[in-house]
Amino acid sequence: AQSVAQPEDQVNVAEGNPLTVKCTYSVSGNPYLFWYVQYPNRGLQFLLKYITGDNLVKGSYGFEAEFNKSQTSFHLKKPSALVSDSALYFCAVRDRIGGYQKVTFGIGTKLQVIP
């Protein structure tokens, strides 16, 4: 069964500093990987995806993520954090084998950007 782990409940970073939110995954085949963001009292919003190709994928709001197959990781990054980036971030994975299968989300990591 596929799974996603987000090892940090919360990440604190000073405004202007680079940020990393960690994610590791487990699937039986090659993965589809995603990051979503949730602002308070809102639904999740799609940030970026990795399907195939370049290991560094770019998404919305200046975020990017690095796929590392050997470490089964897909960490979310941003070179310079903004206070407005403070939110809950979810990593998600879908196994690419077969037809459509459900997307499994991690438990989420709260990002706090300190002014």
Next chain:
Amino acid sequence: DAGVIQSPRHEVTEMGQEVTLRCKPISGHDYLFWYRQTMMRGLELLIYFNNNVPIDDSGMPEDRFSAKMPNASFSTLKIQPSEPRDSAVYFCASSSPWTGLKEKLFFGSGTQLSVL
């Protein structure tokens, strides 16, 4: 487009009562998902539909939970009878076949359910 619309935004009910949550997906989207979010378990997929047909309901926790999608523009999630442990935020999401990425989900704002 108004996005995915859920109602009500908040629901407070007493244990044993029936609760019905409603969702209107984005027009033209052919997948609809119901998720439940709690602090302890994160975001759990309850059920999803494709072209109004339930595809996978393995995440529905108990027989007290049921979901329907009578047409392409409306879905309901019903809990009968409700229990305090059902308290959570329930999200509806839809996705389109036209983005080339079925997994790009568009979420509603959620229904905050409190069962007393």
